[in-house]
Amino acid sequence: MTKVINRSKPGSCAKHLSSNRIQEILMILPMTIGFLLFSVYPIIWVIRWSCFNYNGFSTPVWCGLDNFIRVLTRDPAYWNSLLNTFIIAGLKMLVEIPMALILAVLVNNARLRGGKFFRVVFFLPSVFSIAVVGLIFSILFSAFNGIVNAVLWELGIINRNISWFGDKTHAMFVIILVSLWTTFGLNMIYFLMGLQNIPKSLYECASIDGASPLRQFFSITVPLLSPILQLVLMLSVLGTMKMTDLILVLTNGGPGGTTEVVMTYIFKYFFSYGDNAARDVQFGYASAMAVVTAVILGITTLIYLRVSRKMQSYDE
Structure with a gap:
């Protein structure tokens, strides 16, 4: 029986795995950067300005939860x-x-x-x-x-x-x-x-x-x-x-x-x-409305997923 001898140098497998990991990171890096710049940062920006009275030109004035109270109670x-x-x-x-x-x-x-x-x-x-x-x-x-x-x-x-x-x-x-x-x-x-x-x-x-x-x-x-x-x-x-x-x-x-x-x-x-x-x-008030709408959308999606999951388990 012929014996197969592995003549690879010590540490070559580790180097190969390391190079693969670097390639994987480089491949997903552009999408990750785009996601952070065009999705995560705008969300943080909106949440931040929702607590200010700000029109894009004047000095922002902190108002706390006043914008949210206006959305929930004073804007039919x-x-x-x-x-x-x-x-x-x-x-x-x-x-x-x-x-x-x-x-x-x-x-x-x-x-x-x-x-x-x-x-x-x-x-x-x-x-x-x-x-x-x-x-x-x-x-x-x-x-x-x-x-x-x-x-x-x-x-x-x-x-x-x-x-x-x-x-x-x-x-x-x-x-x-x-x-x-x-x-x-x-x-x-x-x-x-x-x-x-x-x-x-x-x-x-x-x-x-x-x-x-x-x-x-x-x-x-x-x-x-x-x-x-x-x-x-x-x-x-x-x-x-x-x-x-x-x-x-x-x-x-x-x-x-x-x-x-x-x-x-x-x-x-x-x-x-x-x-x-x-x-x-009114960037501040518009940001507050966007946050409230996002929460409503999230709740609607969660309710739908919960109901559809129950219906699917019932059918099974």
């Missing part, structure tokens, strides 16, 4: 904007999630002609600039020369132009519609990825047992897509909570601030924009 407009945010998120998910799932099932069907074409068409709105999309839809829903009103006139559905951005109900409808159009394609792709990982043998066995396509959908497809569904729900809620540019372009919070969402409300105090242009910039 902030809570109205937060309520609008949750309303948009809830109504949007009621339509978006079922529609994305159904379209994913249809596109995943091998018998559908042009399946790849429909995948591209449905996903395409997700790559458009939100500002451009908002501008296009603001023109489409214009009260006097908009295409939507013209089509409704021709169909005989209306006998006078609808001011889509003149009241809260119509404006919220347009916001939800545009937000839905820009995001359902991405969620469809998530569901499509999950569908392609489901073994075909399960459907074949169900067909042999006499299960209808509808029964297969609720007994096989939906349960096996539950992890993807949980991810899509969480991303949809967090994405809607961070909605800013679409509201600024479409309604700018109007009419009269009734369609303001929480991020646009905070944005206007940071940059003295829109309805808040006549007021002074």
Whole structure:
């Protein structure tokens, strides 16, 4: 029997491991630096200035928890904007999630002609600039020369132009519609990825047992897509909570601030924009609102994760 002799020099393994460790550190160093500069430092900056009265130019004045007390007790407009945010998120998910799932099932069907074409068409709105999309839809829903009103006139559905951005109900409808159009394609792709990982043998066995396509959908497809569904729900809620540019372009919070969402409300105090242009910039108060909103988002996420974990353990 031939004996294998290790002729490596003493300490060579240690040097090799050390060089690998250095390479690993160098590879993650750029991302770590970026994370510290663009995520950790802004968070610390916001938390710090939330305890000051500061407009970016004058000398900061320490005010303790006064900004937080103002948010929690003396600013109903902030809570109205937060309520609008949750309303948009809830109504949007009621339509978006079922529609994305159904379209994913249809596109995943091998018998559908042009399946790849429909995948591209449905996903395409997700790559458009939100500002451009908002501008296009603001023109489409214009009260006097908009295409939507013209089509409704021709169909005989209306006998006078609808001011889509003149009241809260119509404006919220347009916001939800545009937000839905820009995001359902991405969620469809998530569901499509999950569908392609489901073994075909399960459907074949169900067909042999006499299960209808509808029964297969609720007994096989939906349960096996539950992890993807949980991810899509969480991303949809967090994405809607961070909605800013679409509201600024479409309604700018109007009419009269009734369609303001929480991020646009905070944005206007940071940059003295829109309805808040006549007021002074209030970095301190805007920072306090950002901290409160972050806490609310964190609590919402934790509650959702806790509930989804319980539901998953119950299903198992």
